[in-house]
Amino acid sequence: MSEQSNFFSKLEERVKSINSHLCVGLDPHLKELFPECDDYSKLSEEERCDAAFTFCKTIIDATVPHAAAYKPNAAFFEALGVNLGVSTLYRVIKSIPPEIPVLLDVKRGDIGSTASAYAEACYDHLGAHGVTLSPLMGWDSVKPFVTGKYSNKGAFLLCKTSNPGSNDILALDLDQPRQAVFEKIAQLTNAWSSQCSGEECSSSPPHLGLVVGSTDPIALSRARKAAGPKVWILAPGVGAQGGDLDAACRAGLNDDGTCMLIPVSRGISRADDKNAKAAELKDGINAAREAVMSSNTAGEGEENAIEDIAPYQKEFLDFSLSEGVLKFGSFVLKSGRTSPYFFNAGLFASGGALFKLGRAYAASIMADKTL
Amino acid sequence: MSEQSNFFSKLEERVKSINSHLCVGLDPHLKELFPECDDYSKLSEEERCDAAFTFCKTIIDATVPHAAAYKPNAAFFEALGVNLGVSTLYRVIKSIPPEIPVLLDVKRGDIGSTASAYAEACYDHLGAHGVTLSPLMGWDSVKPFVTGKYSNKGAFLLCKTSNPGSNDILALDLDQPRQAVFEKIAQLTNAWSSQCSGEECSSSPPHLGLVVGSTDPIALSRARKAAGPKVWILAPGVGAQGGDLDAACRAGLNDDGTCMLIPVSRGISRADDKNAKAAELKDGINAAREAVMSSNTAGEGEENAIEDIAPYQKEFLDFSLSEGVLKFGSFVLKSGRTSPYFFNAGLFASGGALFKLGRAYAASIMADKTL
Numbered sequence: 001m002s003e004q005s006n007f008f009s010k011l012e013e014r015v016k017s018i019n020s021h022l023c024v025g026l027d028p029h030l031k032e033l034f035p036e037c038d039d040y041s042k043l044s045e046e047e048r049c050d051a052a053f054t055f056c057k058t059i060i061d062a063t064v065p066h067a068a069a070y071k072p073n074a075a076f077f078e079a080l081g082v083n084l085g086v087s088t089l090y091r092v093i094k095s096i097p098p099e100i101p102v103l104l105d106v107k108r109g110d111i112g113s114t115a116s117a118y119a120e121a122c123y124d125h126l127g128a129h130g131v132t133l134s135p136l137m138g139w140d141s142v143k144p145f146v147t148g149k150y151s152n153k154g155a156f157l158l159c160k161t162s163n164p165g166s167n168d169i170l171a172l173d174l175d176q177p178r179q180a181v182f183e184k185i186a187q188l189t190n191a192w193s194s195q196c197s198g199e200e201c202s203s204s205p206p207h208l209g210l211v212v213g214s215t216d217p218i219a220l221s222r223a224r225k226a227a228g229p230k231v232w233i234l235a236p237g238v239g240a241q242g243g244d245l246d247a248a249c250r251a252g253l254n255d256d257g258t259c260m261l262i263p264v265s266r267g268i269s270r271a272d273d274k275n276a277k278a279a280e281l282k283d284g285i286n287a288a289r290e291a292v293m294s295s296n297t298a299g300e301g302e303e304n305a306i307e308d309i310a311p312y313q314k315e316f317l318d319f320s321l322s323e324g325v326l327k328f329g330s331f332v333l334k335s336g337r338t339s340p341y342f343f344n345a346g347l348f349a350s351g352g353a354l355f356k357l358g359r360a361y362a363a364s365i366m367a368d369k370t371l
Numbered sequence: 372m373s374e375q376s377n378f379f380s381k382l383e384e385r386v387k388s389i390n391s392h393l394c395v396g397l398d399p400h401l402k403e404l405f406p407e408c409d410d411y412s413k414l415s416e417e418e419r420c421d422a423a424f425t426f427c428k429t430i431i432d433a434t435v436p437h438a439a440a441y442k443p444n445a446a447f448f449e450a451l452g453v454n455l456g457v458s459t460l461y462r463v464i465k466s467i468p469p470e471i472p473v474l475l476d477v478k479r480g481d482i483g484s485t486a487s488a489y490a491e492a493c494y495d496h497l498g499a500h501g502v503t504l505s506p507l508m509g510w511d512s513v514k515p516f517v518t519g520k521y522s523n524k525g526a527f528l529l530c531k532t533s534n535p536g537s538n539d540i541l542a543l544d545l546d547q548p549r550q551a552v553f554e555k556i557a558q559l560t561n562a563w564s565s566q567c568s569g570e571e572c573s574s575s576p577p578h579l580g581l582v583v584g585s586t587d588p589i590a591l592s593r594a595r596k597a598a599g600p601k602v603w604i605l606a607p608g609v610g611a612q613g614g615d616l617d618a619a620c621r622a623g624l625n626d627d628g629t630c631m632l633i634p635v636s637r638g639i640s641r642a643d644d645k646n647a648k649a650a651e652l653k654d655g656i657n658a659a660r661e662a663v664m665s666s667n668t669a670g671e672g673e674e675n676a677i678e679d680i681a682p683y684q685k686e687f688l689d690f691s692l693s694e695g696v697l698k699f700g701s702f703v704l705k706s707g708r709t710s711p712y713f714f715n716a717g718l719f720a721s722g723g724a725l726f727k728l729g730r731a732y733a734a735s736i737m738a739d740k741t742l
Binding site for chain 2: 073078121
């Protein structure tokens with residue numbers, strides 16, 4: 001990968017050249033490296049690090065033809081030990097073919113000279129091309145990673161993650177009508193990217209992407225809308241966490257059927273034939289993309305289905321998701337049919353939940369134009 | 372420090388035993404280590420790391436009698452290089468006397484097994500007693516750091532930081548009246564701490580503290596109110612960033628005049644006599660604490676000054692702060708007098724700002740009971 005061009009333009013090149021939206025995660029978790037071991041401190045740091053390197057190198061060698069990008073997760077390397085953990089991460093990144101973008105999953109977030117120090121560590125020392133960041137502290141915590149000497153780099157900002165705790169802060173409603181914290185982050189990402197223009201980095205494609213979990217397609221759709229069509233979205237959660245690929249693609253792809261990366265880690269590392277598994281995932285993503293593109297062309301009404309719902313409907317769907325009443329994934333129904341969602345109304349089981357359910361009924365009746 | 376007791380109870384012990392609320396930051400920034408150098412890559416990693424260790428060890432040796440805690444910042448060690456950077460951090464932490472709590476400033480934030488891996492790295496490998504975290508991803512990103520095998524540890528969560536960018540997300544208003552994102556974080560911190568009780572860790576003192584910049588005393592006061600009196604607040608920004616110590620103490624201390632740590636890094640590292648500087652800072656903090664305590668006893672009306680203001684007054688103050696009209700710090704006025712704040716009404720210079728100013732006048736007139 002040339003050091004002269006923007007991370008996201010290089011990512012786009014790679015995605016196009018191998019027709020893949022698959023991002024291969026490199027998570028050398030000790031549990032996976034030593035499944036039989038009950039006390040990792042019995043192993044020497046060399047043993048742990050050698051196993052981690054071999055684990056990652058095996059995945060890389062098997063998946064090169066299908067990987068739009070590699071995403072090593074810094075946590076698992078830091079957990080290997082203080083002497084060799086980070087240098088093992090460096091060895092892994094160095095072993096990745098130079099034409100494939102390396103997105104270092106570090107989720108750092110700090111300001112000023114501290115952010116610059118993290119950027120130095122990630123880019124100059126470790127050789128990453130892009131990073132994941134927490135935008136919690138604002139633009140001055142993001143800026144050092146994508147401007148000045150690092151204007152050829154790029155960052156994915158945490159927006160709406162795929163874990164239950166993402167409702168604690170990211171899903172909070174702001175005093176702006178119909179805007180949650182994560183939508184504001186998606187909006188800001190666009191605004192911040194355009195500020196890069198004045199900092200000697202071109203704004204097309206943007207320098208910033210978003211991390212939005214695939215487990216909540218409604219949030220994914222709202223984040224895409226708030227961020228606009230050019231922002232890349234990294235959408236974890238497909239597979240292991242129950243995210244539904246078709247629903248995620250429908251919600252997160254832009255009108256050109258792109259600007260979305262699907263990261264998979266365990267789905268590949270645990271497969272016996274990692275090459276075949278990566279190919280299968282790549283093809284699966286492409287099939288989902290094509291289905292979305294052809295249904296978009298077939299009927300524009302359906303395309304806007306999520307955007308055209310009324311506020312009370314949106315509120316009810318959000319509420320159902322937060323209560324666990326509505327789930328997306330793969331569910332075998334009593335009929336034997338497999339459904340991409342499940343609606344368990346029995347979980348409306350508290351006074352507060354019944355109150356909101358009642359309000360949704362009332363709003364639905366009031367909105368019915370036949371009455 | 373005994374490994375059996377909670378981080379915050381140990382911190383309280385240390386604070387009481389040496390009567391100090393000073394947290395000494397260890398930030399071996401390359402610029403400070405090699406002020407004459409224009410290209411750090413010319414230096415060997417050994418040279419950089421040896422200088423960083425000596426820098427930190429000199430500060431530690433000079434400040435032990437005055438340090439309630441040490442706060443090494445991981446970023447500056449990671450920026451030293453991939454081979455020796457993290458092990459230098461380990462050497463620094465190991466050189467701190469065991470009775471002094473070590474708060475590792477890492478600001479990590481990730482979920483599940485990734486969060487556990489970071490916790491292993493910080494606690495098991497590096498030997499930290501507590502960490503700073505980003506709460507953006509919610510409770511499941513915080514939990515692995517303070518429950519289970521780490522229930523004797525503690526974490527300070529980013530709440531309202533002292534940088535301008537903290538207004539981008541943390542200061543956003545929620546749809547709850549008079550509640551911003553950072554106040555919700557302060558509230559959640561309390562709720563999460565009490566969840567620890569069920570996880571084999573006692574809830575008194577809480578397992579979670581907050582990072583709230585001292586540069587915005589109104590936010591500090593609101594965070595204290597939302598978090599309650601038992602939560603420790605780490606309040607950076609005094610000195611270098613212009614935070615006013617008296618105003619910060621008035622806003623952030625609890626009724627017992629404690630539960631607040633004032634971190635200082637450059638203020639100490641750049642002093643010729645670091646021991647004397649740390650003693651001066653410790654004494655200055657104690658003087659400010661005593662002034663607050665005695666004014667609380669003297670006049671209860673004044674104590675509640677910030678809390679008793681009307682919503683329109685609070686809105687106007689927040690607005691004045693966000694526009695830079697109202698600043699806290701140390702300002703030499705034309706009269707020669709030094710003021711702890713400065714109000715520059717000339718900066719109400721846009722149509723939107725004048726609109727809000729007019730609304731504040733109108734509200735003030737309407738609220739005047741003499742009319």
